[in-house]
Amino acid sequence: MSPKQDEVIRPLANFHPSLWGDQFLIYDEEVQPEVVQIIESLKEEVRKELLIDLDDPTKHTDLLKLVDVIQRLGIAYHFEMEIYQALMHIYNVYGDRWNRGSPFIWFRLLRGQGFYVSSDIFNDFKDETGSFKESLTHDVESLLELYEATYMSVQGEAVLDDARAFTKAHLEKIAKDPIQCNSSLSRRILEALEQPIHRRLPRMNALRYVPFYEQQVSHNNSLLRLAKLDFNRVQSMHKKELSQLSKWWKGFDAPKNLPYMRDRLVEGYFWATGVFFEPQYSNSRIFWVKSFMMAAVLDDTYDSYGTFEELDIFTKAVERWSMTCMDTLPDYMKMIYKALLDIYDELEETMEKEGKAYQLNYAKETMKEFIRYQMMEAKWKNDGYIPTVEEHKSVAFLSCGYKMLVTAALVRTGDIITEESFKWIDTFPPVVKASSAVCRIMDDIVGHKEEQQRGHVASSVESHMKQHDLTNVEKVYDFLNQQVEDGWKEMNLESLICKDVPTPVITWVINHARVMDLLYKYDDTFTRVGEELKDNIKQCFIHAMSV
Template sequence: MSQEEQATVEQIIESLKEEVRKEILVALDDPTKHTDLLKLVNDIQRLGIAYCFEQELEQVFSHIYTVYGNNWNGGSISLWFRLLRQQGFFVSCDIFNKYKDNEGCYKESLIADVQGILELYEAAYMRVPGEVVLDDALAFTKKQLQNITKDPLRWNCTHSISKHIEEALERPILKRLPRLDALRYIPFYEQQDLHNKSLLRLAKLDFNRLQSLHKKELSQLSKWWKGFDPPNNLHYVRDRLVEIYFWNLGVYFEPQYSRSRLFLTKAVNSIAILDETYDSYGTYEELEIFTKAIQRWSVTCIDVLPDYMKLPYKILLDCFSEMEEIMGTEGKAYQVNYAKESIKELSRCYMAEAKWRHEDYVPTMAEHESVTFISCAYVAIATSSFVSMGDIVSEESFKWALSHPPLLKSASAINRIMDDIVGHKEQQRKHVVSSVECYMTEHNVTEEQVYVLFNQRVEDEWKNMNHEFLRRKDIPMALKVRMFNMARVMDMLYKYDDMLKNVGEEFQDYIKSLFINVMSV
């Protein structure tokens, strides 16, 4: 696209954004339009363009919460509840008791309303521990939606709605990566008779605009990576730059985080090299030297390292010193120092695992979690992701991440458990025992029993994340969302298999859709 064409597209996008802004503000001032306003907000979010209207959406949610509190009396209670909780407003779930009969069961009359059932299903995933009314709602709606997909004609469901329900059963909105959700929601929205044409056009143009930015970033990162000549100089390391960039795009896709995303991709690529060095290549004695070098974090340590460790060490140091220089020009070099501390902590945990492997030691579950919830790298990734995110990030933000807060612990637990479940059967070489084996040994139960318990634990951790998200008003929303996105990446890549390791057709389609195939406008 020429610069002239690009400028024209930018103008059209700005004009469409202005049109949508006016629509939001007009509906905000008219109480009779508040139900339609929430539907519009839902569409804006699902179409992947919420970041274009951050101020307007904040205004909407604050106004709705101020006017109605816990007593929403507009249209769909479920939609209102989910949207408000997603925005950090801890509205009460007691409002759903009106859907129950005298015996505490959800009313059979609800079954006829397919859209209502779907909305209640999505709302139920916003539950926190102890909200029985939502646990019941989830069990009830899941069963009904499964029945609908078995015989959609009986429920007057179009193919489009039936497919939409199947996708919801596969992965609720709470667990979806926003960029991939937009990819699916845009064509679904287009098929709806009453869709907003301006909104649809904006979503498509913006999708393509972001795709162009992401392609440029990936091209820049590929040049950086190829400069190390990995096949010859890092022969034991898998080349996974595209997959790692995809992962980080899941953490944040918005244009304002471009610099953060470039740094995070380099940092995570460095972490992946460390992981493979500790996990499958270095000897115990070599890893001890490597760990000490990482703790010292000095270019002078290169001389004491075995030859094959020199380049990984240099890549790590250079990646962080480059960003330190950039952030130093803004007086924020301290941000990179916190990210370095997270890498040092990560290497200590990698070393602890190497020691277990070296000594054939089977840790207790408590010991295992204290190390592996950090060695899954989510503390390091979260801390590094905050670098260069703008004024929302303070020194307190980094201290919070490094203190292993509950929100990050839960995201790490989801990471570790899902990884261990799919990886357990594939382990052949000498390895650190997984949490599956630890639990089996400690509690004398079968593999299948552990899978059931662990899958339930993952669901409980999502509840815990919801609770922390709603409870911690002192942490900026944008930082809390990073934790959720990290958990969402895991759900997408590790739900049934290790999609990073076994790159199949589904993952390849995601790559093509996000980086190659332009959306027709």
């Protein structure tokens, strides 16, 4: 028998309760049919514009700018085929040598679409000493475009590393200079320095870009109207999903039954829309959120509440994956175990009818794997063991849960995904490993001080300090932050060379890392929900855009 819970000393983390109460529980509005009709006719207008003048080279710069605006307004998912055709055409015509003016947007868009164009073109902007030309600093828009392009770099592209250092230094100066830039431009520069386009979530990028685009004298009214109407239509669907998930989560009654865990359903749903916000992935999003919330329950149970003996019993029960194991579990774990099995059971019949039962099997196996690695960390903590850097990576990159969540993201995504994609993720390919590294390291850095105070398992910070005999924790943070940058370069490379799976799969993997860049840059804002995340959630799920 396990010890009585009240006799056990547990390392409680004291997480704050949910900030949202029941406000998302009920939602029953519908998007008006006439709005859907307007959206469809606006889409047709934009579609024609994208395919016009492909054969006229004088229009190619405008075409790139149109694609850039469509992406930044958050409506590119309507025009994936047209955008691919347009950029493919430009790639076929120009190859690596774009000669229609500034190559900065060209480079960012083509690499973003998976075309491996060379960065050698950036050497044209250097002087005879090998430094970037000072004349670049006279055109702030162009400087910003160069800065944004540098975030598409892969390992070994020194010219882009130099360009990033050069543009960053000058943009920081310009943003503070009222003579060189007005308050609107200053804000844009600061936002770009805070988070470049390549690392932004599409919905958050749209929220920032729509008001800016509206102020441009040359803005396209059809595009602007489409962006606003579509944002609100998708928001309506998100509210409906959030209501459905809130009802499911309320049945859990986490504050009463699992008071030790982070009660973060709304934040978890925000995370899901960061991975994929598009309407066609509704079923998958719901499954992803349930998987995510179970992972959060399990993470807090393994990290902050369960005794080593209890966790050992639970891990063995998960391996067996059968309701007959319920009797072996401590009372508080029974509910967790049942909820875990239920998530997969409730989909089984549907998936079998669709001939896709294999998807659930992969999802289940990666969940078991996630729990096995959580258990390995619990053993380290129980033994007071600080692993080597390599040992830590081999466990922590899987205990962070991103491999499991990327697999969950593929379940019920329709016909674009075949079993090949699941098999590919199962091998823990470089892009998934890099996204997991970004997740684990960023989480370790921002949570380091607080977690060590409550006897958390040794993180990558401790492993590096011990192995390299370091005492200066700030230096370790700097070193680990560089590893995060390396992870981004690895993801960029994989998005260019990996042709094993459909493009959306790679995008979803990278989007998992983009969420980290938003939520874990300076603090763990998922655990300690701050004003910025609250504001982002309100903008995404409460306030509609004014049309």
